[in-house]
Amino acid sequence: MFKNVLIANRGEIAVRIICACKELGLKTVAVYSEADSESSHVRLADAAVCIGPPRPADSYLNIPAVMSAADIADADAIHPGYGLLSENARFAEICEGSKIKFIGPPPGVIRLMGEKEKARQAMKNSNIPILPGSDGVIATADEAAQWARQIGFPVIVKACAGGGGRGMRVIRSQAELEKSFNAAQSEAKAAFGNGSLYMEKFIERPRHIEFQVLGDSYGNVVCLGERECSIQRRHQKLLEESPSMHVSEDLRHRVSRALESCLSSIGYVNAGTVEFLMDEGGNLHFIEMNTRVQVEHPVTEMITGIDIVKSQLLIASGASINDLVPSVTRYGHAIECRINAEHPEKFTPSAGTIRTFRLPGGNGIRIDTAAYAGATIPPYYDSLVAKLITHGRDRTEAIMRMRRALEMFEVEGIHTTIPLHRRILDDVGFEEGNIDTKYLERLFAPQNSARAA
Amino acid sequence: MNQEELKELIYYLSQKDISEFSIERADLAVRIKRRVEVQNDADASILSTLLPGNAAFAGTGPLSAARADSPVSSNEVKDEQLQMLKSPWVGIFHSSKASNSQPFLSKGEKVKVGQVVGMVDVLRLMHEIHSDFAGEVHEVIVGDREPVEYGQPLFAVRPEKTN
Numbered sequence: 001m002f003k004n005v006l007i008a009n010r011g012e013i014a015v016r017i018i019c020a021c022k023e024l025g026l027k028t029v030a031v032y033s034e035a036d037s038e039s040s041h042v043r044l045a046d047a048a049v050c051i052g053p054p055r056p057a058d059s060y061l062n063i064p065a066v067m068s069a070a071d072i073a074d075a076d077a078i079h080p081g082y083g084l085l086s087e088n089a090r091f092a093e094i095c096e097g098s099k100i101k102f103i104g105p106p107p108g109v110i111r112l113m114g115e116k117e118k119a120r121q122a123m124k125n126s127n128i129p130i131l132p133g134s135d136g137v138i139a140t141a142d143e144a145a146q147w148a149r150q151i152g153f154p155v156i157v158k159a160c161a162g163g164g165g166r167g168m169r170v171i172r173s174q175a176e177l178e179k180s181f182n183a184a185q186s187e188a189k190a191a192f193g194n195g196s197l198y199m200e201k202f203i204e205r206p207r208h209i210e211f212q213v214l215g216d217s218y219g220n221v222v223c224l225g226e227r228e229c230s231i232q233r234r235h236q237k238l239l240e241e242s243p244s245m246h247v248s249e250d251l252r253h254r255v256s257r258a259l260e261s262c263l264s265s266i267g268y269v270n271a272g273t274v275e276f277l278m279d280e281g282g283n284l285h286f287i288e289m290n291t292r293v294q295v296e297h298p299v300t301e302m303i304t305g306i307d308i309v310k311s312q313l314l315i316a317s318g319a320s321i322n323d324l325v326p327s328v329t330r331y332g333h334a335i336e337c338r339i340n341a342e343h344p345e346k347f348t349p350s351a352g353t354i355r356t357f358r359l360p361g362g363n364g365i366r367i368d369t370a371a372y373a374g375a376t377i378p379p380y381y382d383s384l385v386a387k388l389i390t391h392g393r394d395r396t397e398a399i400m401r402m403r404r405a406l407e408m409f410e411v412e413g414i415h416t417t418i419p420l421h422r423r424i425l426d427d428v429g430f431e432e433g434n435i436d437t438k439y440l441e442r443l444f445a446p447q448n449s450a451r452a453a
Numbered sequence: 454m455n456q457e458e459l460k461e462l463i464y465y466l467s468q469k470d471i472s473e474f475s476i477e478r479a480d481l482a483v484r485i486k487r488r489v490e491v492q493n494d495a496d497a498s499i500l501s502t503l504l505p506g507n508a509a510f511a512g513t514g515p516l517s518a519a520r521a522d523s524p525v526s527s528n529e530v531k532d533e534q535l536q537m538l539k540s541p542w543v544g545i546f547h548s549s550k551a552s553n554s555q556p557f558l559s560k561g562e563k564v565k566v567g568q569v570v571g572m573v574d575v576l577r578l579m580h581e582i583h584s585d586f587a588g589e590v591h592e593v594i595v596g597d598r599e600p601v602e603y604g605q606p607l608f609a610v611r612p613e614k615t616n
Contacts, residue, residue, distance in 0.1 A: 034604060050602040051543050065603065068543040068575045072600035098576075374455070 001317040002077040002101055003027060006070045007041065009081030010060060012384060013293070014041035015370045017079045020309040029073040031066060033059035035378040040370040047073050054380045060084045063091055070100055077101035077316060079309075083382065086292040087114060103316040105215075105269045105291050112266065113289040117160050117198050123286045126262030128255075131277065131285040133200035141178040147199050148177060154204070157181055159188035160196040165235050167191055170202050203285075205436040207278040208232065209244050211259055212300045214311055215268040220321040223256035224300050224308075224328055230435045231424065233347060238417065238440070239424060240296035241335040242303055245395070245433035246278060255284060271297070271312050295338070295384070298368060302334035302391040333395040335402050337421040339369075339386040339409070341377045344420040345444075351379040355413030360405040364391045364398075377414055385416060399425060459483070535591055537606035538564075538584055544575040546607065548597040556597070562590050564610060571607060588612040 005021050006029040007014045014030060018041060021028045030045035035054035042048040049069040052059030059065065061084060070078060078095055080086035086104065089111040095102035104110065113119045117137065120130050134147045137160060148155050148171065157180070159167030167188030169180040181197070189195035207230045215221040228244035229237045243252075259274055273294045276284040297308045311324050341350045357373040369386035371377075377385065390405055392398035406422045424430050427443060466474055466485060475484040540546065548556040548571050558570045569581045588610040595607045 049543060050604055052603045059603075064575060065543050069602070071576060072543065072545060 001026075004029060004046075004073070004075045005077045005079055005103075005313070006031065006066075006073065006075035006100075007045065007079050007081065008060065008066050008085055009079070009083070010036055010039060010041060010370075010381065012368045012370045012387060013081040013295070014039075015044060016368055017081060017309055018044050020307065020313055023307075024310060024313055026313070029069065029075050031060070031069050033380070035380055038375070040372065040375075049073055054378060056084065056380060063088075063094060066091075067094060067098060067100075070098070075100065077103055077313075079103040079312070080292065082290075082292050082295060087290070089114065101316050103270065103312050105272065106267065109266060109268055110291045113272075113291050115160060116158070116162075116288055117196075119289055120198075120286065122266060123262060126258065126265065128258055128262055128274075128286050129284060131200040131203075131287070134198050136198070137196045138181075138199055141181045144181045144197075144199060145174065145177055148174070151199065151201050154202040155199050156202040157184045157197045157199050159184070159192055159194070160198055161192035161194040162188055167195075167197065201285075203277055203279045205280060205438050206230075207244070207246060207436050208237075208275065209247060209278050209284065210273045210275045210294075211255060212294075212297065212308070213259060213263055213268070213272050213274065214306075214308070214315065214321060214325060215263055215270060215272070216315050216321045216324075217269050217318065218320055219264050219267070221260045221263045221268055222321050222325050222328065223259050224304050224306060224325075225252060225256070225330060227296055227299050228435070229296060230437050231430075231439050232437050233440050237296065237338065238340075239335065239337050239421065240299050241333065241395075241398070242299045243330065243333065246282060251282075251284070270315050271308055295387070296336050298366060298387060298389045299334045299336045302366065302389060303330045303332055304328055305331070332391055332393045333398040334389060334391045335398045336387055336389045337402065337406065337425075338384060338417065339388055339411070339421070340383040340417045341385050341414045342383050342417055343415045344417050349379065349383050350415035351377045352414045353377075354385075354411060356410055358408070358410035360388070360408035364401050365389070365405050366391070385411070385414075388421075399431065534611060535609045536586060536588065536612050538570060538582075538586075538608040538610055540573060540595075540601040540603065540605045540607055541582065542573040542575050542580055542601075543603050544573040544580070544601065546595050546597070546599050546601045547572040547574060547579070548593070548595075552597075556593075558590055558593070558608060560590050560593055564588060564590060564608075573601060582607070584610075586610065586612055 004027040007017045008031060018028050028045040030041045030048040031051045032039060032042045032048060033052055033054050051065040051069050052062050078100055085091045087110055089107040092102040092104060092107040092110055112122060124130050132151050138144050138147060154170055154172045156170050167184050169184040171177050171180045185195045185197055188197060209226050209228055211226050212224040213221055226244050226247050227240050227242045229240045231239040271293050273290045275287045277287055278284050293309060301308055306325055314324060343350055353376045354371055354373055357371060359367055366389040367386055371385045388405055390398050390401035392401050403425050406418055406425060409418055463485060473486050558564055564570060564584045564587060566584060566587050568584050570584050571582045572579045573582060590608055591611050592609040595601055
């Protein structure tokens, strides 16, 4: 087992990792930018090293500064958290070369899953259902037209190197194909330096469902079940829950076994999440794999009792899945609301100083946060302020708990998404499980049309 | 800084018999002066740790910034005219070219703009540190082969009057 873990991240996930390290008796090293000198992770770690100015490129993404911090602080492992350097295969390689344990999958696996088309191919080879789409890169609009005829409109083109909606276009007919394809291509080129596109069948009202996995260094992979993450805005998840109302025990079992054998053959190690879209007929289609811990991992932790971050550390130090997770049992239902520093309706970021920070508590409530009264939310990083998680014996209890927790959660000084979550939790559509990735558009639609009238 | 912290600070300053203290951040400027007997200049010429972004009470070492309650450096800014020459890198500070050679810069020496004042070993690669202002070295803050973090003050320099 390593002794001193450097956490190459900030905010709530850095604090979450510090918690796991403390519970395992490991020392921690925080790194921070000049904008984060008063952050919770700096205060809670055993040591802290300032690695640069506020801009992420100069600090949290600055690999030489992070590695040098590990060097002077004598860290023997690095946990990258999520975002930032977590899916950077080069960084994982540099750690390996420096004899520092990277807490995540081997660089080759990160790289494989980072290239969407190769990842699709790997899943397809293991009989994981993927969306009907182009086999490989589409170079020209003519080629795109051929594929579209074969797949059937509507289709979506996406950047091979992409993410976050850039280089992405929905194409509904032959008439708009050429223009949309060319626009996506130049957007991808500008955003990622790589104009390669691929095409998939477009699902009008998909559900976003993902499966949590853990793999060890001996070829064992275990699937911890799914999370329903359909409530999103512009591809940003806002509320997640587990189990999904739309995944039957049979479907869960089949997908879990298929993923376990597929990822075992790929050599997947550590925590990962396989993302699917569910079509209107209830069929799952693979979209991508995230080779890191997810923001919404607590939802799975609450219903399985498995500490995913602690498992990550133990797997990296050589533990086997058979010892860590002899069996997976699920109990009850968990919901997570992301409390972001954003205007609840306009979604504009709301940086500033938190004046009041009054947290709910009591039975079945968990809060993961790095925020406190007096803390400043800097404008340079993501807007996540806290994750509010409730666990109940069933979905109804989890919802009722979330309602009262949101009522008791008071934040002043910045705008947050708390009012939006209160609205979602009170919505009959949500209660009935009538959710998909277009849910928020519908929730806002009556109000918007009323305003227009 | 709230009132509570301010009270704590004043109490601390009086405990340590510090007569004058000032700190400036983007949104805050505090200056505290106590009426005490004038001390011997040499004894009193000690410096504070004005860490970047202000982990003001966090101690001098790069690895000690974790706790606000860690021992405060025994130092204090006596002269608000002093300017800090800071480390632009995370690594090991070298005050001279080789362990047996003269330091690049010692107390009392003049420093020119662009002059090499030390080196930082970043992952076995040596980076020279150049001064971005001219003046006289008032204090050498970091010792040879000590680890330094980004923005850590290395030298306190009394800047040269330009006119």
